Amino acid sequence: MTAAAALLVAGLTGCGDSESDASESTTTAEPIQISYHPCDQLPMSVMEDLGLRNMSRDERTNPVSLDCVFVHRNPRFGAGVHAMGQSFEDVVGDPRLVEKERMTVSGRTVSVSDFTAGVSCMASIDIEPGVLQIGVDYNEGSSRPQDELNNVDEACAEAKKIVNAVGPYLPDRL
Numbered sequence: 001m002t003a004a005a006a007l008l009v010a011g012l013t014g015c016g017d018s019e020s021d022a023s024e025s026t027t028t029a030e031p032i033q034i035s036y037h038p039c040d041q042l043p044m045s046v047m048e049d050l051g052l053r054n055m056s057r058d059e060r061t062n063p064v065s066l067d068c069v070f071v072h073r074n075p076r077f078g079a080g081v082h083a084m085g086q087s088f089e090d091v092v093g094d095p096r097l098v099e100k101e102r103m104t105v106s107g108r109t110v111s112v113s114d115f116t117a118g119v120s121c122m123a124s125i126d127i128e129p130g131v132l133q134i135g136v137d138y139n140e141g142s143s144r145p146q147d148e149l150n151n152v153d154e155a156c157a158e159a160k161k162i163v164n165a166v167g168p169y170l171p172d173r174l
Contacts, residue, residue, distance in 0.1 A: 031061070031062070033085060034064055035174070036083045036174040037059070038067070039066075039067075041171065042068065042169065043169055046165050047166075049165070051073065052072050053070060053071055053072075055078075056069045064084065064130075065084045065085065066082070067083075068081045068082075074147070075147055075148050075149055076149075077136055077137055077138065077148060077155070077158065078137045079158070079159075079162060081133075081134050081166075082132070082133045082135070083131075083174050084130050084174075085130045086130055087131070088111075088124065088126035088131050091124050091131045097113035099112070100114055100152075105125070105167040108127060111124045115135070118137070119137055119140060119155075120136060120155060121135065121136050121155035121156035121158075123135075123162070125163065125170065127173065127174050128173050130174045132170065134162050134163055136155040136162070138154060138155040
């Protein structure tokens with residue numbers, strides 16, 4: 001796994017509620033169950049047309065997240081597509097996400113945000129009963145700035161490109 005992809009995965013892991021956060025909750029809400037796995041259901045030809053190559057898949061619980069991580073070679077960056085068992089309001093309400101733009105793609109609301117606890121841009125797509133989130137990492141202190149994404153604006157431009165490309169293939173439900 002490239003350093004960029006590892007950074008993305010580390011940042012995305014921090015984006016969900018941790019087990020300690022869940023234990024502090026006074027309610028015992030049932031987890032939102034989803035069955036859409038982006039590694040199985042996204043058209044890989046669309047991702048390949050964007051220059052993205054599949055690197056890994058993961059399935060996490062607490063909260064549920066079915067993840068597919070990609071790598072892009074030129075410029076180098078990691079991109080993740082995550083089907084998350086959390087409500088859109090909970091995801092975009094995370095204080096670590098600073099919304100830069102709200103848009104609509106294929107009839108879906110999309111929040112494009114800077115993930116301030118990491119170095120990535122997150123595009124969160126509202127799809128019942130959860131969220132499909134596309135994250136793209138960047139490297140502010142790159143020793144090779146011409147070869148990598150260097151700031152949140154470059155990362156968000158790539159995230160929006162991915163959202164627009166997969167828009168026609170978004171599921172009715174996760």
